[in-house]
Amino acid sequence: MGHIVKVKKPRPVNLDLQTIRFPITAIASIAHRVSGVITFISVAILLWLLSLSLSSSSGFEAASEIVNSFFVKFVLWGILTALAYHIVGGIRHLLMDMKYFEELETGAQSAQVAFGVTAVLSVLAGVLVW
Ligand code: HEM
Structure with missing residues (x-):
């Protein structure tokens, strides 16, 4: 009775991150998860900004001032x-x-197509923010 001999096949190993190429579908998938998390965090920021702007007329002024800075506009554009x-x-x-x-x-x-449509919407978001 012969017995089974397990031969360990040499498997291709590549841990060099700079040479790993992700297919576009993988990038789309990762980007969808990242954008979902960014959207989730943004809800808190935007609700805080909304509540500040609705708190009083000076609160509204304060919110307008915050949104007027280039950095905050850049963040809002990123969120959109x-x-x-x-x-x-x-x-x-x-x-x-x-x-x-x-x-x-x-x-x-x-x-x-999803990346292309997003690029167009991103430009429109920039026009909206600035
Ligand atoms: C406040 C709004 C939203 C937040 C915070 C949010 C957040 C998330 C998060 C964190 C995930 C999990 C991603 C993952 O585990 O890979 C997800 C998945 C998903 N989201 Fe949203 N999302 C929002 C709105 C939307 C909208 C408007 C759509 C409309 C198309 C949408 C469609 C989806 C779909 C289809 C999935 C599942 C994707 C999959 O099967 O891997 N989400 N979302």
């Missing part, structure tokens, strides 16, 4: 861009739940 990507990527996810864009090629194409 993350939200835009989360919604566009979310719609892509929902379409995939309905069995669209499930193949490698169409998945990569829809990721490209």
